[in-house]
Amino acid sequence: MTVTNGEAPKPALYGVGDAKNASTANWVPVLSGSAMNPNVKNVQYAVRGPIVQKATKYDEMIKSGNGGDLPFGEVIKANIGDCQAMLQKPITFLRQVLSACLYPDLLDISPPVFPNDVIERAKEILGALPGGSLGSYSESTGHLYCRKIVKTFIETRDGYPADVNNVILSNGASEIIKLTLLTATFGVGKGRTGVMIPIPQYPLYSATISEIGAEKIDYYLDEEDKWSLSIDELAKSFKEAQDYCTPRVLCVINPGNPTGQVLKRENIDEIIKFAAEHQLVLMADEVYQDNVYDADSEFCSFKKALMELPQYKDRLELVSFHSMSKGFMGECGIRGGYAEFINFDSEVMTELKKLKSAQLCSAVSGQVALSIVLNPPKPGEESYELFMNERSAVLGTLKSKSVKVHDLFSRMPGMRVNPIMGAMYCFPRIELPQKAIDEAKEAGVAPDAFYVEKLLESTGICVVPGSGFGQLPDTYHFRTTILPPEDKIEAMLKKFEEFHVGFIEQYK
Missing domain, CATH: 3.90.1150.10 (Aspartate Aminotransferase, domain 1)
Structure with missing residues (x-):
């Protein structure tokens, strides 16, 4: 087999009867370092x-x-x-309910091995799943029961309505971030989608942009001002990027990774205005929303801020992400996350859900675990005091260590x-x-x-x-x-x- 004109080699064809006699001395694999998707080679993590x-x-x-x-x-x-x-120790209530859901025989043991509210929650979850089992598929966007929990969590957090049909559950936030970026990438040459990402940034973004062949647009956070996000810097990056692509997406990480900053409300409002006026899809990575240690800082979701800006609330495409991998939960391996899409075109949502359906569904155990942590025990329930103590202990320890570091x-x-x-x-x-x-x-x-x-x-x-x-x-x-x-x-x-x-x- 020979290589000509720099083209990738073509495997020889053998008749079925000749295959066992074919020499492998000159065999060349179909895929090699020079014959594979070049976008994959550009991925760095x-x-x-x-x-x-x-x-x-x-x-x-x-x-x-x-x-x-x-x-x-x-x-x-x-x-x-x-x-x-x-x-870091797992949260007891989460692991107890999840254990009972994974092995329902534990619910019938006498005397009970779990508190009453754990048993009731596990039965409620199992009753909502096909066949009463975590081993069954869910809808591609996630079990309706779990998405309703996410909807209620968002409404309680922000004080504004959410639509369960605009919520997609995923294997952590990373999966749905990648699908969203993939959906938003189109065009050729200067018409190719540009994605604005903070520098420093979490490498998921640059890696995904390389993988899907979009154009990366860097905007620098201001290290001299506690890693704040300057609108002037956004404008500068946007203008320069127009020479080689069409900026369509703006990614923001709040609280920040790797920089640990927490955006002030005024800064969030400015970012929303910038995205709306420059016709950018705003992707808000909010997976660290529980992790705020600075006494003068407070987390505000981009959803809440958008809803309180009447002139923009109906004309900005916003998608926000959350995960159970961080916060006080720290359940990285269980892989549970969600995205909420706001003001997205119905046809785009249909296509995005089609992409998600090609993956069948995210892990049902992760969906259920996410629903548990977003709907914790209530005051007066048997597990409430232990849950609050564990939550406070984890966040208190993280705050103490942040000061030491x-x-x-x-x-x-x-x-x-x-x-x-x-x-x-x-x-x-x-x-x-x-x-x-x-x-x-x-x-x-x-x-x-x-x-x-x-x-x-x-x-x-x-x-x-x-x-x-x-x-x-x-x-x-x-x-x-x-x-x-x-x-x-x-x-x-x-x-x-x-x-x-x-x-x-x-x-x-």
Whole structure:
């Protein structure tokens, strides 16, 4: 088999009787690095990139007893917002109801193994599912019972009506974010859809934009003003992007990932006005809405703000996302999320739901789990007090750790950091010595990737370089979570400080 004119090789055809005699010596696979979807090769996802893979290798060495030569005894993965991997305890009420739904025989045990309100909730959920089983399919957009719970949650949170037909349940927020971006991408050349994303950003967005072949439009958050979102910067990015694409989508993450900022209400109103006046679909990623630690900050949903702007509330396409992976729930592995679509054309919704139906449905266990956390025990019910205590304990611990992490990095030489107002991350800026920058460039890696790899090799602490999220040119950052347990975070921060001081001394 030969390759001509740079074309991908074509597999030889054999008769059925000849197949077993065909030599494989010259066999060439249909797919290869040069013969595959180029969009896939453009996808980058730093949160699980090469440094994280190296950390995983170290972790496996230690667990198998082969880590004797490493200068540390454990790997601390502060690279991803996986709460329970960092030993956060699950919420009891959620796990009890979900257990009973997954194994209904538990409901008939005498004496009861669960509180009465758990038993009643499980029976209510099972009664709403086909065959009374989590093993049955749901509608492609999610079980009506679960979508009604989401509808009520949104109405209670915002004080405005929601339409259950505009709610789609998904395997976490990521899945429906990707489907929404896919639906919004069309056109060729300068008519191709441009998607405005914050820099720094969560790599899901840049990865998805690469995957679907849309155009990425960066707008920079203002690090000097607590990572605020400047309307002037939005306008500048929008205007520049018109030279090579047609901006159609504006993505906002609030509270922010990786920056941890919480947008003020006035800023949210300005963003809504900008999106409406520039005919942009506004995608609001609000998965960290429970994670607000700053005393002067408060979460406000884009839905609520839009409904309180009469001149815009009927002429802006808004889709907002929420998930049970973050907040006080931390149920990343169960995969439950939703999107609410507002002011979307009915034909677009039909096509979007068709896309979702091609996936059959999201995991029913995730749908049910989401319905449980969005409809917690009420005052007077048996599980209420324990639920509130657990919720307060998780959020209180996260707030305490956010202060410790910020305080440590703010006092380190050659490090600048904004307050952690919300979410689960800290995004410090490192003033790297020129010698370290030069050595990194000689090695062919980004300077902040060079720094965090040295950190991993010296301490076992795994964080993500800021270059994986985007940053202003010639600035260097890293993202760390605030999730390690309190008894470990103190030791982690001490090791981090020792490494950093030594690194600066070595390369100054």
